[in-house]
Amino acid sequence: MKVNKFYLALIAILFVACISFAFYRKFNDQSSCPEPVLANFKAGKTYGPPYQVIVKPWNGRHNVYAIFMLPVEQKAGKNLLVTIKGGRTYCGRAWRVGTEYEGIQAKPGYYLIKAGLKTRTSSLLIARGFIKQLKDPRNWNLV
Numbered sequence: 001m002k003v004n005k006f007y008l009a010l011i012a013i014l015f016v017a018c019i020s021f022a023f024y025r026k027f028n029d030q031s032s033c034p035e036p037v038l039a040n041f042k043a044g045k046t047y048g049p050p051y052q053v054i055v056k057p058w059n060g061r062h063n064v065y066a067i068f069m070l071p072v073e074q075k076a077g078k079n080l081l082v083t084i085k086g087g088r089t090y091c092g093r094a095w096r097v098g099t100e101y102e103g104i105q106a107k108p109g110y111y112l113i114k115a116g117l118k119t120r121t122s123s124l125l126i127a128r129g130f131i132k133q134l135k136d137p138r139n140w141n142l143v
Helices: 002-031 037-040 119-127 131-135
Strands: 052-055 064-071 080-082 088-098 110-116 140-142
Touching: 037 080, 037 088, 052 131, 064 088, 064 140, 080 131, 088 119, 110 140, 119 131
Parallel strands: none
Antiparallel strands: 052 064, 064 110, 080 088, 080 140, 088 110
């Protein structure tokens, strides 16, 4: 009977390992950046640094983001690129929010862009110990 319990435990461990690996691969695929975004980043076509970075995924969805302040005559990119130690990059989306957003007022002649990471991406990065790097505005680029 002990042999059967051993095999059941072994099968359960293998099952959990396979599921974990599948989720890990899915996470890496969702966080990767499209090649044109990376090319623009490497060419220096970025806007930044952000005016403010908010990292509070425990407050619900869409609570890991940066606010960029850009001149009205400058058209912004729609992609966010966050660089984490080790050269890994994660992409997010950006959208225009007007001249006032959550108490932040744009200077005259400027407008605000909110650029955010997916909550699951930011939560996994925090779980891996990268919260200080997420809070660092130098790691956030609007492309």
